[in-house]
Amino acid sequence: MDGPAAIEPTSEKELVERLRAGDEGAYEMLVREHSGRMLAVARRILGNDDDAGDAVQEAFLSAFKSLDRFEGGSKLSTWLHRITVNSSLMKLRRDRRKPLRSIDDLLPQFSDAGRVALWNPGVPTGDEVLRSEETRATVRRKIDELPDDYRIVLVLRDIEGLDTQQTATYLDITPAAVKTRLHRARQALRTLLAEELAS
Numbered sequence: 001m002d003g004p005a006a007i008e009p010t011s012e013k014e015l016v017e018r019l020r021a022g023d024e025g026a027y028e029m030l031v032r033e034h035s036g037r038m039l040a041v042a043r044r045i046l047g048n049d050d051d052a053g054d055a056v057q058e059a060f061l062s063a064f065k066s067l068d069r070f071e072g073g074s075k076l077s078t079w080l081h082r083i084t085v086n087s088s089l090m091k092l093r094r095d096r097r098k099p100l101r102s103i104d105d106l107l108p109q110f111s112d113a114g115r116v117a118l119w120n121p122g123v124p125t126g127d128e129v130l131r132s133e134e135t136r137a138t139v140r141r142k143i144d145e146l147p148d149d150y151r152i153v154l155v156l157r158d159i160e161g162l163d164t165q166q167t168a169t170y171l172d173i174t175p176a177a178v179k180t181r182l183h184r185a186r187q188a189l190r191t192l193l194a195e196e197l198a199s
Helices: 012-020 024-046 049-065 076-095 126-130 133-144 148-159 164-171 175-198
Strands: none
Touching: 012 024, 012 076, 024 049, 024 076, 024 148, 049 076, 076 148, 076 164, 133 148, 133 175, 148 164, 148 175, 164 175
């Protein structure tokens, strides 16, 4: 049981070398070390444990097939994170069942005088709502209602804590596009929360 395959690699470079050599112990270590984080990312994007598990499985398969293309320019965890995001996005687009509202329907509207018609000032802001344990499920549900392109940026930036450049890299868009989508996603989320609280 504790043969050579069970010896832990001493560095990421050694782990990658052993993975490329088909070392089963290295595969097990990779899955053990990274599957929890990958599952959390997939769950936030897909909102469903079963779908998240499928996406992570697909991500690992994709990673194992493309190990020869991993050049070590980024950390292995970063590379796996990106594959997980892409796998989750592909699954989301394949399996999307419910129609989503247009982002334009959720953004602030302007009056004839050019003033923005914001939500009721008496309604708590997104930040205030997030502080309440009781309403976090509602917030997660409302995030799920955002159009995919905007929801994913919001998840990666505000929940996963990635910076603008990382998010742009994962999604293969420009940093400017990340900033625009994030701004619009936050506005749209506030609108959805205001509608929920008003009802």
